[in-house]
Amino acid sequence: MMFLHFFVFIPFHSHFTIFCFPVLKAVESFGMCHTKWSEKYQKKMEDELKKANLPYRDLMHVSDNDLELRRKDHISHFILRLAYCQSENLRRWFLQQEADLFRYRFSQQLSGSVRKFLDLNDLHYTSILPNEKVELKTQLINSTFGMKELFDTQDFYKVPFTDALDLVRGRKIFLRHGLAYIPHNDLVSIVLNDFRTSLSRALAVTARGLPVIQEDERLQPLLKHLSYAYIGQDYSVQKNVGNISLDQLDSLATRSFPLCMRSLHYALRDQHHLRHGGRLQYGLFLKGLGLSLEQALTFWRTEFARGSIDPEKFEKGYAYNIRHAYGKEGKRTDYTPYSCMKIIQTNTPGPGDHHGCPFRHTDADLLRQRLQSHRLSSSEINQVMEYVKGMHYQLACQKYFEFTHKVEDGAFGLSHPNQYFEESQKLLSGGQHAKRENSGEVQKPVVAPVTMPQSSHPAQSSESQSTQLSASQVEEQELLEECFANGVVLRFVKGTVELG
Amino acid sequence: MKQQLQHYRKKTMADADFCSAQLQDLLPLYYKRFFPFGRFFKWLNYGGVKKNYFQRREFSFTLKDDIYVRYQSFQSANEMEKEVHKAIPYKMDIGAVFSHRPNQRHCVKPSAFQAQEKELVFDIDMTDYDDVRTCCKLADICANCWPLMTFAIRVIDRALREDFGFKHRLWVYSGRRGVHCWVCDETARELSQAARSSIAEYLSVIKGGEGSIKKVNLSDPVHPSIQESLKLMKNDFEDYALVKQDFLGNEKKREKVLALMPDDLRTDMRSDFSSLTNSVNCWDRLKSCTQAKRAPDKWRHVHEEVMLQFCYPRLDVNVSKGVNHLLKSPFCVHPKTGRVCVPIDLNKVEDFDPFNVPTISQLCWELDHLPEVVDAQAVQVTEEGQKRRRKDYKKTSLAAAIRVFDSFLEDLEASWRGRLLRESDLKNEF
Ligand code: SF4
Ligand SMILES: [Zn+2]
Numbered sequence: 001m002m003f004l005h006f007f008v009f010i011p012f013h014s015h016f017t018i019f020c021f022p023v024l025k026a027v028e029s030f031g032m033c034h035t036k037w038s039e040k041y042q043k044k045m046e047d048e049l050k051k052a053n054l055p056y057r058d059l060m061h062v063s064d065n066d067l068e069l070r071r072k073d074h075i076s077h078f079i080l081r082l083a084y085c086q087s088e089n090l091r092r093w094f095l096q097q098e099a100d101l102f103r104y105r106f107s108q109q110l111s112g113s114v115r116k117f118l119d120l121n122d123l124h125y126t127s128i129l130p131n132e133k134v135e136l137k138t139q140l141i142n143s144t145f146g147m148k149e150l151f152d153t154q155d156f157y158k159v160p161f162t163d164a165l166d167l168v169r170g171r172k173i174f175l176r177h178g179l180a181y182i183p184h185n186d187l188v189s190i191v192l193n194d195f196r197t198s199l200s201r202a203l204a205v206t207a208r209g210l211p212v213i214q215e216d217e218r219l220q221p222l223l224k225h226l227s228y229a230y231i232g233q234d235y236s237v238q239k240n241v242g243n244i245s246l247d248q249l250d251s252l253a254t255r256s257f258p259l260c261m262r263s264l265h266y267a268l269r270d271q272h273h274l275r276h277g278g279r280l281q282y283g284l285f286l287k288g289l290g291l292s293l294e295q296a297l298t299f300w301r302t303e304f305a306r307g308s309i310d311p312e313k314f315e316k317g318y319a320y321n322i323r324h325a326y327g328k329e330g331k332r333t334d335y336t337p338y339s340c341m342k343i344i345q346t347n348t349p350g351p352g353d354h355h356g357c358p359f360r361h362t363d364a365d366l367l368r369q370r371l372q373s374h375r376l377s378s379s380e381i382n383q384v385m386e387y388v389k390g391m392h393y394q395l396a397c398q399k400y401f402e403f404t405h406k407v408e409d410g411a412f413g414l415s416h417p418n419q420y421f422e423e424s425q426k427l428l429s430g431g432q433h434a435k436r437e438n439s440g441e442v443q444k445p446v447v448a449p450v451t452m453p454q455s456s457h458p459a460q461s462s463e464s465q466s467t468q469l470s471a472s473q474v475e476e477q478e479l480l481e482e483c484f485a486n487g488v489v490l491r492f493v494k495g496t497v498e499l500g
Numbered sequence: 501m502k503q504q505l506q507h508y509r510k511k512t513m514a515d516a517d518f519c520s521a522q523l524q525d526l527l528p529l530y531y532k533r534f535f536p537f538g539r540f541f542k543w544l545n546y547g548g549v550k551k552n553y554f555q556r557r558e559f560s561f562t563l564k565d566d567i568y569v570r571y572q573s574f575q576s577a578n579e580m581e582k583e584v585h586k587a588i589p590y591k592m593d594i595g596a597v598f599s600h601r602p603n604q605r606h607c608v609k610p611s612a613f614q615a616q617e618k619e620l621v622f623d624i625d626m627t628d629y630d631d632v633r634t635c636c637k638l639a640d641i642c643a644n645c646w647p648l649m650t651f652a653i654r655v656i657d658r659a660l661r662e663d664f665g666f667k668h669r670l671w672v673y674s675g676r677r678g679v680h681c682w683v684c685d686e687t688a689r690e691l692s693q694a695a696r697s698s699i700a701e702y703l704s705v706i707k708g709g710e711g712s713i714k715k716v717n718l719s720d721p722v723h724p725s726i727q728e729s730l731k732l733m734k735n736d737f738e739d740y741a742l743v744k745q746d747f748l749g750n751e752k753k754r755e756k757v758l759a760l761m762p763d764d765l766r767t768d769m770r771s772d773f774s775s776l777t778n779s780v781n782c783w784d785r786l787k788s789c790t791q792a793k794r795a796p797d798k799w800r801h802v803h804e805e806v807m808l809q810f811c812y813p814r815l816d817v818n819v820s821k822g823v824n825h826l827l828k829s830p831f832c833v834h835p836k837t838g839r840v841c842v843p844i845d846l847n848k849v850e851d852f853d854p855f856n857v858p859t860i861s862q863l864c865w866e867l868d869h870l871p872e873v874v875d876a877q878a879v880q881v882t883e884e885g886q887k888r889r890r891k892d893y894k895k896t897s898l899a900a901a902i903r904v905f906d907s908f909l910e911d912l913e914a915s916w917r918g919r920l921l922r923e924s925d926l927k928n929e930f
Contacts, residue, residue, distance in 0.1 A: 142721040161664065162695050169698040171723050178665030178687070267710070276818060316566050349709025351628050351814060362711030 023048060024080070024097045027104075045104045082219075085207040087336065094203070096341075099196055106188045114187075123191060125157040128181065136174065136181070143174035144183055155184045164190050240290035246299055256424035258397060258417045259358045259370070260343060261285050267354040272307025277347055278355040279318075281338055283325055288337035288418040293326045339416045340394050359384075359393040359400075376403055518838030518859040524564065526860045527588050527833065534840075534863060534893050535584070535831055536902060541577030542909060544594070546686075547916030556616075558595030558602040560826055561587055562835075570595075570826075571602040590835045593826035597689075615824035620666075620688040620696055623819040623827065624652045625678040632810045634745050634753065639836075641677045644744040646854060647736060649679050652813035653849050655729045656681060659703055663725055668912050670905075671844040673857055675834025679844065680827060684912060693823055700820040705729075705812045714760045716808040718801040730804055733811050741779070741810055748773070748782040760806055762798050765789070830905070833860045842901035843908065858897040866896040 026048045084094035109117065118124070133140070133156060140156065141147045147154070164180040167173045167189050174181040182190060213219060244252070253265040264282040268274050274282065279300075286296060300322060301314050309317070325335045340357065349356040358367060364385065371381045380403045387396035398414045405427050412423050545554040559572040559580075569587075574580035584592075596615035598605070605613045626633075626641050626648065635644040653671055660666045660683060668684040691699075705726060708715045718726070741747045748754050754773050758766050769786060776782050786806075790799040819825050832841045838859035844852050893902055 139724045142724050142727070145719065145721075148721075162691070165694055165698040169701045171702055171725065174724060175663040175702075176665075177662070263711075313566075316568065348707060349711070350704075350817065351631060351706065351709065351715070353709035354711075356709060356711070358711060361709060363708070363713055366711055366713070 024094075024101065027097045027101050028093075042104070046108075049105070081203060081206050082210070082213060085203040085210060091200070091203050091207075092342065095196060095200055098199060099192060102195055103188055103192055106191060118191075121191075121194075123194070125159060125182075125187070125190075127155040127157050127184075136176075139174045139176075140181060140183075143181070144172060144186070147183065150183070150185070157182045157184070157187065159190060163193060165193060241292050242295075243290045246291075246295055249299075252421075255428060256421050258420040259400065260356065261417055261421075263358060263370075264354055268303055272303055272305075273309070274355075275353055277349060277353050279321065280325070281343060281355040283322060284335055284337040285417055285421075287325065287335075289421060293323065293328065296322055296326070337416070337418050340397070340414065343417070344393055357393055357397070359388050359396045364388065371400070374404065376400070518861040520836060520838065522861055523590060523833070523835060523838070524588075526864050527590070528585070529864055529867075530833060530860050531581075531584050531588065533867060534896075534898055536893075536905065537577045537581040537584075539902075539905060539909060540829075540831070541580070543684075543912065546684075547913065547920060549686075549916050549919060552601070553597055556597050556599070556601055558598060558615075558826070559829075560593045560595060561589035562591035562593075563587060563589055571605060573602040573604075590833075592829045592832050594829045595826040596824045617689045618823050618825075620683040620691055620699065621820060621825070621827050622656060622681040622683075622700075623674075623678065623816045624649065624656075624680075624813055625674070625816065627677065628814040628816070632747075634747065639677050641854060643853075643855075647740040647744065648811060650849050650852070651733055651736070651740075651811050653679060653681075653844065653846075654732045655813050656703060656815075657846060658728060658732060659725055662728070663702075664699065668908070668915065669846075670830065670908050671846065671849075672830045672841050673839070673844055673852070673854060674828065675832065675839045675841045675857075676837050680830075680841075682827075682830075686915070691823075693821060696823070697817065697821040700815055700817045703813070704815055704817060705808050706814055714805070714809070716760075716805045716812070718805055718808075720797070720800065722801065722804070726808075729812065730807065733807060737807055737811060738780070738783070741807075742783055743779075746779050747810065748779040754782065757806055760809060761802055764796075765799050765802060831901075840898065840901070842898075843904040845900075845904045858901075863893075863896050863898055 027045070080094065084090045106114075106117075137151070141151055158179045158181055161168050161175055161178055161180045164173065164182060164186075167182065167186060168175065168180060173183070173186065249265065250269075253262050257265060261282060264274065264278050264285075267278065268282070283296065283300070286299070291299070297319060300318060301311055304314050304318065305311055327335065343355075344357045344360045347355070349361055356362075358370070362370070367388065368381055368385065371384060372378075376384070380399075384396050384399045384403075387393070387399060394414050397420070398412075401414070401420060401424070402408060405424060407427065412419070414420060541554060544557055555573060555575055557573060558570070559574070560568065560570040561572060562568050572583070574583060595602075596618040599612065599614045599616055600608050626636075626645065627638055629645070629648055630637055633645045633648065635642050657669060657671065660669055660681075666683045666685045666688055668688075670682040670684060672680045672682065674680055702725070706715045707717075722730075746753075748757060754770075758770055758773075761769060768789065772785050772789075773782050776785060783803075787803050789795065790802045819827065828841060830841050830843055833839070834841065838861055839854070839857045840860065840863070842857055893899060
């Protein structure tokens with residue numbers, strides 16, 4: 001291979017890095033406010049992307065202007081990678097939004113473009129033969145919702161089930177002998193699977209190169225700003241240690257805990273035990289509240305002792321995990337309190353579990369009862385349930401916050417149970433403690449304080465490397481990737497991007 | 501002769517009742533005479549296809565007084581046997597195959613020491629069924645609820661075999677109140693965490709924690725995999741739920757089932773049930789009502805949903821998800837019950853009776869007494885001289901379990917024999 005010598009010029013205060021903000025942020029908020037992939041959601045996406053003038057729709061005819069726009073898009077994407085590879089929470093957020101965006105755009109491609117895209121990315125799928133299709137007709141129809149009407153016109157592809165994990169997970173396709181039968185309409189899932197895997201790997205690689213890049217002091221604040229502006233604080237740094245005493249917990253639980261933590265707290269008080277998922281979710285939340293390791297150990301030990309687990313058994317079976325969560329054992333990673341998104345999307349509770357988000361994981365009837373017992377009026381309950389029905393769990397929770405705290409429009413975007421707690425405390429203490437509790441960084445609202453640049457080149461969304469088509473584009477990405485992976489220091493100069 | 505043996509067994513059980521205080525005395529004997537180290541190595545070495553596969557495997561020991569030792573690893577079956585004799589673990593767990601030998605993990609950078617592969621495992625535990633069994637709670641099991649485990653094995657095993665195409669599945673009694681499954685195909689051992697959790701979720705039909713009452717929601721059309729599961733459960737459901745559990749036998753039990761129905765159906769059924777006397781009648785009534793031609797669409801699957809909620813396997817997804825999750829090894833002795841974690845014969849799942857699984861005390865007792873009763877065999881074995889000690893298990897009630905393990909190993913061996921042959925052919929060409 002030729003020895004390449006390259007510099008990347010990125011205008012420091014330019015719009016570039018900020019370009020991708022609104023788009024990804026919008027992707028998130030659409031996903032929170034509308035049922036994903038519903039008509040309304042698609043419409044919102046379309047409008048947003050139109051505003052951003054993204055040149056990806058037709059891959060068969062690519063103009064020079066398109067290439068230019070794309071190049072900027074790619075750079076934005078890579079800067080965001082840098083900003084979002086820094087912690088697991090950030091990576092998860094970034095992956096999710098990028099994946100949703102990708103899925104939407106893939107679905108908008110014309111069929112010729114899809115084929116070209118698959119070819120260029122070396123994704124070859126062969127469709128099953130007509131006789132196999134006939135033989136499996138019933139199973140294929142029964143495996144996918146709405147397939148009955150589409151069956152005759154659909155091609156099916158056979159791939160190893162490991163290439164279609166999302167479809168397997170949701171039991172959305174027919175599986176036989178380890179092969180998944182994918183209807184043409186669901187091909188996007190497989191491509192997306194690929195996209196996610198490679199982006200996730202790339203983020204991990206980037207993270208490894210990060211220390212070197214962080215030495216550049218011009219870059220550091222920018223990256224930090226970028227990531228905070230997005231998902232709000234991630235509570236990975238423990239503040240206020242020792243501000244809360246254990247005997248305050250009961251009253252705090254009723255007054256200031258979000259519903260998810262409140263139910264965990266009372267389940268624990270009631271049964272003197274919580275299963276693994278509950279211990280993690282609640283334990284990390286308490287850690288975020290400022291409970292010290294010693295306090296946490298005492299808390300769990302005392303409560304478990306009221307049940308069937310004596311201190312000795314506790315020491316052997318549970319203490320390790322708690323120390324672990326505080327980063328004192330094992331890999332010594334300091335675990336971060338779970339965000340709403342993580343609670344809502346991952347680790348669905350099973351029988352015997354109390355964790356999860358009540359707005360997402362509790363039956364409507366039961367949830368109503370509980371809201372009632374927390375003294376919400378029936379019209380208030382209806383308003384909350386309206387959000388639940390529309391699958392806007394965090395908004396439902398926020399409404400609940402407003403009703404229980406007697407405020408109108410809480411004016412913060414709820415994204416984290418610890419944020420819920422802090423906002424509640426701020427209100428209850430009439431703002432007087434607010435300052436002390438938030439010494440350091442003040443909790444930023446989740447809404448990004450960044451406005452869309454009014455430039456002649458409208459904002460771009462970031463896009464994955466797998467959507468690139470021209471050879472030079474691919475190369476550009478690879479170079480950047482390699483550069484990040486090897487921790488090559490980037491040079492930042494005012495100007496435009498140049499490779500060579 | 502056979503009768504004599506049967507009779508003898510019964511007597512043994514009574515004479516050799518297990519009490520956990522004996523463990524310390526009996527375990528050394530058990531590890532010496534019974535635990536199949538050779539076969540164990542053969543299993544986990546997987547034909548040596550991958551370099552140092554057995555040597556990079558983590559084992560963990562739980563010693564007396566609950567002392568837990570992780571990251572044990574062994575050079576060979578011999579070394580493992582020696583170490584086990586030395587430590588006499590109360591329990592042994594099998595963990596992942598790591599990038600380096602676990603007992604030498606300090607010699608490499610912590611970040612380089614990574615769990616790489618492990619069998620895909622499933623843990624099904626009777627305590628997860630507490631809200632749907634009426635006979636026992638927590639760690640207790642009885643003949644009336646054990647059929648739940650039979651359902652679980654049948655349903656999960658079918659899906660692993662037919663849907664996912666896995667060939668080498670070892671089902672093991674956990675020694676107390678559940679079963680474990682080890683999927684040992686090479687492709688299964690190499691699965692990523694995401695793939696493992698996808699499989700576990702594909703197999704999970706019961707969703708929702710303490711916050712949800714109705715935990716099964718079927719949508720139309722019902723996925724072929726669930727249809728197959730329903731087929732497997734249909735036959736025995738009536739015997740289990742209606743006879744053994746009598747799950748519609750009184751009002752309290754009925755309310756539990758009624759809670760799973762849509763409102764209009766519930767009202768109808770509640771009044772219908774009150775005039776019926778037993779579970780069988782109630783169930784028939786519900787079925788005929790929901791299957792009636794004029795029944796509304798949302799009633800269509802109610803009786804199947806009830807069946808699933810009461811009988812469908814409940815997996816601990818967390819156990820299956822992690823590559824680095826430890827699971828109790830087969831042929832361990834359960835410290836509380838003394839029962840050996842024996843492999844279960846897939847051809848006779850229905851016949852498996854956890855109360856017939858040999859305990860360590862029973863085995864040791866048999867070892868002392870059996871040769872005198874079964875004379876002919878004793879002579880045969882004596883002629884082989886040296887080998888006699890090694891084959892003790894053949895004369896005891898552990899023999900059947902070892903045979904099940906052997907047939908599992910035989911199939912497994914065929915898989916790597918083919919592969920090694922192919923590879924050596926390739927080498928010969930060059
Ligand atoms: S929305 Fe977030 S804070 Fe509210 S209950 Fe759900 S997980 Fe907890
Ligand atoms: Zn029972």
